[in-house]
Amino acid sequence: MYLIITEKDTAAKRIAAILSENKVKKVRYPKLGVETYEFTYNDDHTIVMGLSGHVVGIDFPNEYNNWQKNSARDLIDAEIVPITTNKKIVTALKVLGKKADIVTIATDYDREGELIGVEALTLVQSVNPDVKFNRALYSAITPKDITHAFDNLTTVNFDLADAGHAREVIDLVWGAALTRYISLCAGRLGKLFLSVGRVQSPTLALIVEREKEREAFIPVQYWEIEATLETKSKESFIAEYHTNRIFEKEIAERVYSNVIVGGDAKIKSIEAKQRKEKPPIPFNTTEFYVAANAVGISVNNAKRMYQTLYEAGFLSYPRTDSTIYPESLELRSLIEMFVGTEFDEYAKALLKIADKDGLKPTQGKKEDPAHPPIHPVAPAKRSDMKEDEWKIYELVVRRFFATFAGEAEWDTLRVEIDINTEDFKTNGSRLTNEGWRWYYPYNKPEDRVLPHLEEGDVLKITHKELFDKETQPPSRYGQGRLIRVMDDMGIGTKATRADIINKLVSRYYIHGNPLQPTNMAYSVIDTLEQYAPTIVKPDMTKQLEADMDKISEGQISESDVLKESREMLNSVFDDLEKNHEDIGRSLQSGLREDRIVGKCQRCGSDLSIRKSKKGARFIGCNGYPECDFSLPVPRTGQVVVTDKMCDEHQMYKIKIITEGKRPWELGCPQCNFIEWQKKLEEDEKNGIVAETSAERAKRIKKEKAAARAEREAKAANPTELSDIKGLGTASLQKLNDSGIMTLADLAGADAAQLARETGISSKNIEKWKEVL
């Protein structure tokens, strides 16, 4: 049997279709819980099976699980063991791998793909040591690329996989050791741990740096002056002072007084030009996020909806760096498929261009050997998807079209005007040839049409205005922009950047849109910058990339790189441990500051988030016990104190962050409390009696007791597997995977045999069978 292993199911399906010339059979292995694609290829029974990315990983041995038992430093030289992260696929791989005579690794054509391939190969070899193997390399799943890859099979690049493995180890060791150290120092254990990592920490540092720049920013006052001018034919337009901004007050006052309403202005010169605007480059993941963000779709939503459309077969693979279409992509037929759809006129217009001059797509600078740029793969109707998904689909289709279209052309005018010896100017612009902007009408700058003007024209000043302004600090990062900066700096990957931002939000380091850091983030970044600067800088990734290149070229061994990395981390710990007390103090002050909500209106002390003896949290006055002012806070979720102040109560607005939910903008705690009381009063009027917290606790206790009683009753007289006492969801899944669906199935099964198949202890199985 010939086994072909791909990185994901969709790749397996499409490669099988191409190699079999559509004579493929989808086979389900219910016991294994996987699907494969099978056919005859070169007279051999052939099975194509998809993985789900990495199905194995690495970790420390179990005895390191206790954070307090070992010192964080022990992790540096701790043993590293392989772990299974996807049991179903690992089992299936072994079962099928055992029967294989030859295996082709057909995972993605990049470093992680090589590592994923070697991981799979190692699993197959563990049950079939003599199996023959080779590697297929392809950049797009097109008939051309795939047949070429399978006609030119090559060898597995173990050095490249080693490079990937080195990255795994370094990330784990540095991340875990520093995370534990910082968390233990700050006394933040359990859910509140403070994470550190090669990618997340430099990303967080960017946000903290920007916030510091904003704080250090000193605004400078400046003025702008506009004059409204009218032509003889009574058409008006606005002219502004030639430098736009005026930083000296005396000049602003002089210019303003020289502009006399009712007086004359004279056109000094008119310069007409043409400006050409190149069409945009193809979307890669980063550019897609930025564009989706720009039309008001959050990075998370764009990611989720794109994934749906990819799985439905409408759009190409979502994670790619490439901004250059590979040659094997059939661009013309991708355009032709839109003839007769909503995009008919655009497709036809492009085909006309293609017939005349051939298709000349734009291209960016980045190539990704694993996947082509983002593009549509099937035509769709609006009714095929949700409204927001259509927005995404349309964006991708229009961008795809735009990459083949011509330049947009603008006529521009620059007019210089004399007003009483002061230099004024105005600019005009008009789109004369839509070009690619017809296909891609997003963020189109508006025309600025001026009346017909000629040199020497005398105009009437009908109005004047003086604007008093201040320079603005650099703006905070929006999510799309942050992802682009991460891409430019080379940190994270196309597949992980969005997740890294989510991680920083759920770790309570950043919040809001645009993004801003909590005080805790300041403290963590300050501490790391001082004592472990390596981990906060993008240079660590650059160095790692360089080392990985050397490993993959065989110039240096993986173990040498790891040894050097561990030595470096050990010297970082020398510094950390010397300054243990300082670090603890500075981290804890960050923690305290995040809890200050505002000033107490009764006594003027700080209000902060505190905990009662019973563990319930509330906003209390730091002047306690002299002042006992307090306000309630929701019982669950992370409380984030924002920098927006309620003008009425001098308190910062708060929001509640719960993982997996949208943040709850609670606003000013005092306003919220007042509203809540109003609602209570109204409820009382309407005869609705609110539950007190004691009543609530009682009710929950009662409900839990009732549920327990029901479970016990069922266990005494079970009707389905899940009724059996001690049989949890994990075991139920394992039983189902082995074909045990009902009580009768279990009764009829042999305990020892079933134990071998499922990995459940035979003692447990026998105990369950006893009840039946």
Added chain:
DNA sequence: GCAAGGTC
């Protein structure tokens, strides 16, 4: 309860 990287 630790990372970052795949994929869903």
